[in-house]
Amino acid sequence: xxxxxxxxxxxxxxxxxxxxxYFWSVLHSGARAGGxxxxxxxxxIIALAVVQTVxxxxxxxxxxxxxxxxxxxxxxxxxxxxxxxxxxALAGSVACACFFGAFNPPIIFSTNALLFVLVIAEILRTGxxxxxxRRGA
Amino acid sequence: xxxxxxxxxxxxxxxxxxxxxxxxxxxxxxxxxxxxxxxxKYSPSLEAAFRIAAVFGEPLESVFHxxxxx
Numbered sequence: 001x002x003x004x005x006x007x008x009x010x011x012x013x014x015x016x017x018x019x020x021x022y023f024w025s026v027l028h029s030g031a032r033a034g035g036x037x038x039x040x041x042x043x044x045i046i047a048l049a050v051v052q053t054v055x056x057x058x059x060x061x062x063x064x065x066x067x068x069x070x071x072x073x074x075x076x077x078x079x080x081x082x083x084x085x086x087x088x089a090l091a092g093s094v095a096c097a098c099f100f101g102a103f104n105p106p107i108i109f110s111t112n113a114l115l116f117v118l119v120i121a122e123i124l125r126t127g128x129x130x131x132x133x134r135r136g137a
Numbered sequence: 138x139x140x141x142x143x144x145x146x147x148x149x150x151x152x153x154x155x156x157x158x159x160x161x162x163x164x165x166x167x168x169x170x171x172x173x174x175x176x177x178k179y180s181p182s183l184e185a186a187f188r189i190a191a192v193f194g195e196p197l198e199s200v201f202h203x204x205x206x207x
Contacts, residue, residue, distance in 0.1 A: 002169045136176060
């Protein structure tokens with residue numbers, strides 16, 4: 001498995017796990033509290049940064065040569081395809097969020113719905129990268 | 138859609154059993170990309186194709202072959 005693919009796995013698993021915990025906590029306490037989970041979100045972002053940094057450093061130490069090498073044309077193509085795919089999903093999801101926003105939902109719903117679609121778009125982007133790396137294309 | 142095949146594996150063998158990593162370093166690509174090109178899973182850019190041909194001292198059409206698909 002290449003360094004780039006390992007990095008994509010780190011992003012996918014860390015984002016999925018940490019944001020799943022965040023949204024779970026919002027569903028179980030945030031709605032009742034009635035506020036936007038600013039501190040919870042801040043903790044989530046910090047946890048994500050720490051986990052990704054530590055794991056990426058670990059992978060880079062195990063393959064320093066690959067980690068230092070710049071992305072080549074295939075890496076860039078894979079990234080472009082994944083971003084295009086995720087953008088289409090993001091645009092559709094934001095349109096849905098705007099539609100439901102017209103029904104005046106609580107602010108916690110709107111804020112977290114937008115955050116949710118951003119997270120889903122990022123998961124789709126890294127997932128699409130992994131699929132392409134697995135296929136070899 | 139047509140298909141692009143190549144002679145990279147044979148040429149590597151004929152050039153002192155050059156490894157994929159050695160070829161990758163000469164043409165500024167990753168070993169995984171060289172492997173994907175060899176297996177026909179990824180079609181390189183024209184620039185990369187010329188660099189590969191130059192490493193082996195062969196014209197482009199001796200390294201890469203294009204055939205019309207059905």
